[in-house]
Amino acid sequence: MARTDYQRQLRALRADVVEMGEVVLGRYDGALTALETKDEELAREVIEGDDEINETYLDLESDCIGLFALQQPVASDLRFVAASFKILTDLERIGDLATNLAGYALDAERQRYPEVDIRHIGERVRTMVADAIDAYDRSDAGIAREVALRDDDIDQLCETASETVVADLLRTNYGDESAAILEDASRLLLTIRDLERVADHAVNVCARIVYMVEHDDELIY
Amino acid sequence: MSNTTLNETERPDDPDERTTTVGESEETIQPSWRQYHFDGDSKISVSGLDVHYGDDHALKDIGMEIPEESVTALIGPSGCGKSTFLRCLNRMNDRIRAAEIDGEVSYDGENIYGDGVNLVELRKRVGMVFQAPNPFPKSIRENVSYGPRKHGDIRTGFFDRLTGRDDREQRDRIVEESLRKAALWDEVKDRLDENALSLSGGQQQRLCIARCLAVDPDVILMDEPASALDPIATAKIEDLIEQLAEEYTVVVVTHNMQQAARISDQTAVFLTGGELVEYGDTDQIFENPNSDRVEDYITGKFG
Numbered sequence: 001m002a003r004t005d006y007q008r009q010l011r012a013l014r015a016d017v018v019e020m021g022e023v024v025l026g027r028y029d030g031a032l033t034a035l036e037t038k039d040e041e042l043a044r045e046v047i048e049g050d051d052e053i054n055e056t057y058l059d060l061e062s063d064c065i066g067l068f069a070l071q072q073p074v075a076s077d078l079r080f081v082a083a084s085f086k087i088l089t090d091l092e093r094i095g096d097l098a099t100n101l102a103g104y105a106l107d108a109e110r111q112r113y114p115e116v117d118i119r120h121i122g123e124r125v126r127t128m129v130a131d132a133i134d135a136y137d138r139s140d141a142g143i144a145r146e147v148a149l150r151d152d153d154i155d156q157l158c159e160t161a162s163e164t165v166v167a168d169l170l171r172t173n174y175g176d177e178s179a180a181i182l183e184d185a186s187r188l189l190l191t192i193r194d195l196e197r198v199a200d201h202a203v204n205v206c207a208r209i210v211y212m213v214e215h216d217d218e219l220i221y
Numbered sequence: 222m223s224n225t226t227l228n229e230t231e232r233p234d235d236p237d238e239r240t241t242t243v244g245e246s247e248e249t250i251q252p253s254w255r256q257y258h259f260d261g262d263s264k265i266s267v268s269g270l271d272v273h274y275g276d277d278h279a280l281k282d283i284g285m286e287i288p289e290e291s292v293t294a295l296i297g298p299s300g301c302g303k304s305t306f307l308r309c310l311n312r313m314n315d316r317i318r319a320a321e322i323d324g325e326v327s328y329d330g331e332n333i334y335g336d337g338v339n340l341v342e343l344r345k346r347v348g349m350v351f352q353a354p355n356p357f358p359k360s361i362r363e364n365v366s367y368g369p370r371k372h373g374d375i376r377t378g379f380f381d382r383l384t385g386r387d388d389r390e391q392r393d394r395i396v397e398e399s400l401r402k403a404a405l406w407d408e409v410k411d412r413l414d415e416n417a418l419s420l421s422g423g424q425q426q427r428l429c430i431a432r433c434l435a436v437d438p439d440v441i442l443m444d445e446p447a448s449a450l451d452p453i454a455t456a457k458i459e460d461l462i463e464q465l466a467e468e469y470t471v472v473v474v475t476h477n478m479q480q481a482a483r484i485s486d487q488t489a490v491f492l493t494g495g496e497l498v499e500y501g502d503t504d505q506i507f508e509n510p511n512s513d514r515v516e517d518y519i520t521g522k523f524g
Contacts, residue, residue, distance in 0.1 A: 003521040074507045075516045215509035
């Protein structure tokens with residue numbers, strides 16, 4: 001095997017991106033739990049941890065640029081580094097969204113819409129992210145395609161949840177409570193939107209994996 | 222040397238189903254990997270080309286269509302036959318006594334290995350630039366005008382001057398035009414009578430390209446044209462190759478895969494054993510090659 005140091009750098013990049021994915025997933029888990037339990041300390045940990053994710057993102061982005069500049073990868077190596085470069089951005093965005101979710105946990109005083117099951121949507125989105133990271137680690141385009149297909153269900157769940165909130169607002173006169181209700185409702189709608197966005201980023205990751213493994217850009221466009 | 226043209230039924234085995242081992246992998250070369258589909262016309266068509274150097278089977282049943290007015294890169298590890306292939310395109314291998322060549326190489330539809338081919342005319346139309354710059358120890362002007370004078374395209378000798386057939390103006394026009402096309406004119410226009418050996422390596426190589434252009438070729442073959450040059454001189458040669466492809470058909474052998482990726486429109490990959498394994502758009506070869514062996518070679522896993 002020639003170019004052993006280069007091969008080592010490629011393996012290290014894969015391991016580092018997976019590790020970053022796991023950290024992001026941990027932050028997302030923390031945000032989800034904080035939303036459910038209103039655990040302020042946990043929410044603050046997630047928010048404060050975003051800097052670490054951003055630093056990791058910049059370090060790994062720099063590693064990718066270094067590989068492009070110094071090793072000039074081609075063929076499957078090129079697709080791997082290019083895909084990793086893009087996947088890093090999606091993971092960093094998921095980290096940002098976890099921070100948003102943790103912020104909503106700090107502000108929300110009570111759950112006014114128990115029929116909107118944030119935990120259920122959040123868990124399904126989490127599985128998509130975890131499976132996408134696993135597909136990247138294994139270079140498995142099959143898993144990536146299957147994960148991407150799940151996005152339609154998430155979109156449907158989020159749309160139904162949003163409609164539930166909006167319909168309640170239209171239907172009910174909350175009188176003096178209107179301002180507080182509107183604030184909580186908007187926060188819940190933002191929560192739903194951000195969960196949907198996390199799923200979208202998981203799909204982006206999957207699209208890059210399919211390109212990386214099969215040179216197929218059908219999911220990218 | 223044999224001038225036999227082999228057809229499909231006469232071939233000893235089916236090369237498209239040949240399984241070879243290089244590095245650690247074994248694979249069967251698929252016909253589709255070597256069939257390059259392109260818009261436009263083919264300038265050179267190669268079919269069933271076999272070259273032997275004594276017992277060494279240097280090229281095995283090569284078939285390639287080379288599009289006109291574009292850059293075709295030939296890459297592969299040392300000893301894969303890419304330079305041998307290049308030399309077959311203007312019969313430079315004729316000069317190697319041990320070389321036995323079978324098959325067909327057509328230039329503008331005419332088999333250059335056919336009977337009655339004028340080798341001087343062929344090599345005028347299909348010029349060659351070599352790895353090391355090799356200017357004559359003469360002035361810059363004489364280097365460029367040497368070919369046209371030899372071919373009788375311009376006359377500037379003493380006898381021609383005496384008889385009023387002096388063609389100095391045409392000579393100077395060819396010299397300027399060739400040097401301009403080789404992106405060297407601005408650097409040497411005030412020193413045309415200086416010895417060419419006073420030029421830098423990169424300038425000497427561009428002078429050799431100008432010398433090649435002066436005889437009005439159609440195809441330019443280049444064998445590692447920048448491998449002896451520094452990065453700046455290499456960049457100038459690469460720019461020049463891209464410019465030349467607007468007017469000429471350029472075929473370049475290079476060991477520098479990034480150079481092939483930068484300058485060529487299509488790339489042919491030869492691997493050990495004298496086989497053409499894959500030929501296609503340069504983008505496709507460097508982003509998603511079909512052959513695992515090509516993948517291993519261009520990513521540096523062997524070779």
